[in-house]
Amino acid sequence: xxxxxxxxxxxxxxxxxxxxxxxxxxxxxxxxxxxxxxxxxxxxxxxxxxxxxxxxxxxxxxxxxxxxxxxxxxxxxxxxxxxxxxxxxxxxxxxxxxxxxxxxxxxxxxxxxxxxxxxxxxxxxxxxxxxxxxxxxxxxxxxx
Amino acid sequence: xxxxxxxxxxxxxxxxxxxxxxxxxxxxxxxxxxxxxxxxxxxxxxxxxxxxxxxxxxxxxxxxxxxxxxxxxxxxxxxxxxxxxxxxxxxxxxxxxxxxxxxxxxxxxxxxxxxxxxxxxxxxxxxxxxxxxxxxxxxxxxxxxxxxxxxxxxxxxxxxxxxxxxxxxxxxxxxxxxxxxxxxxxxxxxxxxxxxxxxxxxxxxxxxxxxxxxxxxxxxxxxxxxxxxxxxxxxxxxxxxxxxxxxxxxxxxxxxxxxxxxxxxxxxxxxxxxxxxxxxxxxxxxxxxxxxxxxxxxxxxxxxxxxxxxxxxxxxxxxxxxxxxxxxxxxxxxxxxxxxxxxxxxxxxxxxxxxxxxxxxxxxxxxxxxxxxxxxxxxxxxxxxxxx
Numbered sequence: 001x002x003x004x005x006x007x008x009x010x011x012x013x014x015x016x017x018x019x020x021x022x023x024x025x026x027x028x029x030x031x032x033x034x035x036x037x038x039x040x041x042x043x044x045x046x047x048x049x050x051x052x053x054x055x056x057x058x059x060x061x062x063x064x065x066x067x068x069x070x071x072x073x074x075x076x077x078x079x080x081x082x083x084x085x086x087x088x089x090x091x092x093x094x095x096x097x098x099x100x101x102x103x104x105x106x107x108x109x110x111x112x113x114x115x116x117x118x119x120x121x122x123x124x125x126x127x128x129x130x131x132x133x134x135x136x137x138x139x140x141x142x143x144x
Numbered sequence: 145x146x147x148x149x150x151x152x153x154x155x156x157x158x159x160x161x162x163x164x165x166x167x168x169x170x171x172x173x174x175x176x177x178x179x180x181x182x183x184x185x186x187x188x189x190x191x192x193x194x195x196x197x198x199x200x201x202x203x204x205x206x207x208x209x210x211x212x213x214x215x216x217x218x219x220x221x222x223x224x225x226x227x228x229x230x231x232x233x234x235x236x237x238x239x240x241x242x243x244x245x246x247x248x249x250x251x252x253x254x255x256x257x258x259x260x261x262x263x264x265x266x267x268x269x270x271x272x273x274x275x276x277x278x279x280x281x282x283x284x285x286x287x288x289x290x291x292x293x294x295x296x297x298x299x300x301x302x303x304x305x306x307x308x309x310x311x312x313x314x315x316x317x318x319x320x321x322x323x324x325x326x327x328x329x330x331x332x333x334x335x336x337x338x339x340x341x342x343x344x345x346x347x348x349x350x351x352x353x354x355x356x357x358x359x360x361x362x363x364x365x366x367x368x369x370x371x372x373x374x375x376x377x378x379x380x381x382x383x384x385x386x387x388x389x390x391x392x393x394x395x396x397x398x399x400x401x402x403x404x405x406x407x408x409x410x411x412x413x414x415x416x417x418x419x420x421x422x423x424x425x426x427x428x429x430x431x432x433x434x435x436x437x438x439x440x441x442x443x444x445x446x447x448x449x450x451x452x453x454x455x456x457x458x459x460x461x462x463x464x465x466x467x468x469x470x471x472x473x474x475x476x477x478x479x480x481x482x483x484x485x486x487x488x489x490x491x492x493x494x495x496x497x498x499x500x501x502x503x504x505x506x507x508x509x510x511x512x513x514x515x516x517x518x519x520x521x522x523x524x525x526x527x528x529x530x531x532x
Contacts, residue, residue, distance in 0.1 A: 044328070053323060053330050056273040070492070084366065088448075088489045095531050098171060099235060100291035101247055101268055101278060102321070125341040 029077050032116065032138040034123040037061075041073035041126075041141045047083055049126060051093070052103030064128045065106040066115055074112060078128045081144055147492040164237045175296035177229035177303070177497075177527030179220045181208040183520070208522045210503060215342055216311035217257030217449075220523055227254030229527065233263065243270030251294055256343075263294065263314070276321045282354075284315040284340055285360050288371055288404040288417050296529035300443050300487045302499040303525075305456040307437035308417065310400075312340045312379075313353045313363055326363075341382075350382040354395060369406040375399070379427065388428035388466055397424040411445040411479065431465025441483075448490060455481040460500050475510030480505050492528040501525075 031046055039057040048054035050065045057063045068075040070087075076143070079090055097103040109118055113131035119125045120137035131143060152369045208238040217480035233251040242247065247419025249264035266280030283291045290296045317338015324331050340353045358375030378395035385391040418438035426433050436459050443452030459478040485499030505518040512518075 034287075048325065048330065054273075054325070055270070060273065087492060091493065091531065092298045095173065095295050096292045099173060099233070099249065100283065100293045101264065101266060103290075104169070104237070104239075 020049065029074055029128050030134055030140045031126065031128045031142040032119055032140055033120055033126050035072040035139045037121050037139065043142065046142060050083060050106060052097055062124045063126055064124045066118060067106040068115060069108050069110055072111060073138055074128065074130050090144045116140055164238050169237045171532065172234045173295045173531045174232045175230055175527055175529045176226065177525055178224055178226050178525055179228065180224045181210050181220050181222050182522040182524060183208055188308060193338045207514055208266050208521055209304060210521045212303050213255045214306060214311060215313045216253045217344065218255030228253035233294055246366055256482060274324050278321065281314060281316050282319060285334060286310050286373065286400060287402060287419065288376065295530045297495055300452050301483065301485065302497045302527050305439045305454060305481065307439050307456045307458045310343065312342045312353045314340045314342065315356060317356065328365045329363050331360040340365055349384055352382055353377040353379050367408045371404040373402045381429065384429045396427050398422065405478030412442065414440065414442040416440040429466035431462040433461035433463045435460045448488055450487040452485055456481045474509045477511050478506040480506050493526060493532060496502045496528055498526045
């Protein structure tokens, strides 16, 4: 009996979560770099850079990831789809690295407009923005 | 997590134009945990440390104590206590640019009356894209959870299993860390050396480890993390050691090994770890010989709730402990523990935890004949963990 009720709770949870995510679904998210940065990046490269596991692009130049503000829809989408974590898991992950001197989380620099403006000025940076806001000032490496 | 940026103008400048000046970051963590034992019995496999082991039967008949934090000596009894697992930590870090940073972390733990301790204080320098050198005071990376044992928010338990706690948890020395990747795997190698010490309030002594040399090999992919480690050191107790020819000049060589695996399956996870340590000769005054300990733990996320269960076990071989003047012969001092609990992520930077732990005496007849049957001890605890 209790097993049945657990199943019920689970299926309800799944439905609720599915509704939530479809309601907040975005157009598209683009991972972007400076136009002069011609590195080809795989999904794994991007994930490693944003999880502090890699600090250089494939050509050896320094890679500095920047985050959007905590709680922004684009960031949530990026964390779920690209980093395959939920917000709490990501916070626990960074707590492990931060308080043990292994790495520090990317800086929060604002929304898509701020990320784009910073990246347009600095070839080391990599970020993600709402695909609707793309223009020539940045180069797209991935879209999802 | 939200970082308190002390120099916001410099932050903007450093991203736009390259770092020009030190950027200071302040982060912190705190755990406030209350716990209480619920029945009689007092069990701990490294029990050579009991305050009055010479007449333990009397102690154990009336007490209900549970050792929660080995390094700080945090012990619960049948009065509600906030001390054994509560801890506050503050970290300040200065990024000096070009891969150089200085970090200090001050902690105060309830097991030590919240006396401020410098837990970490190091310079970190990125030698190249893969290698980092860390010099100064840092955590001795013995166990899977060692590095962030103090940061309750980073794991599911109220406290990590006692089986993952060593008498010395700090390294004053140098560490070289390599980070790389192999196909889908991320790899990390840590090689370190130095010394460490820790006040042992339970027996009013100081544990010392010198000539520490160790290595950690870690690999992870999407769902699996694997870790193996080995360390050797010369170990002694400062006050009582010399009486047994085991003082600073005659420290006992010891070796530590550990393996761990952590697997994630969708919303579920399982972690298991086994460690051993041994000594070149019996370690006095506690009579420690070979030790083996380990645990397996699993949990499942249901929205903001993560119920979990852990089975753990440890076995400390005791040989003629100098504390055991009443005639303890060789024996296996052993415990099994079961922990069930739930973590509730009620806030983006805070978790609430409820936990119930049973620790049972599994010692052999020799140990039981000496200490008496220590039965089992049950502990209920609840706590909050925050990071900021």
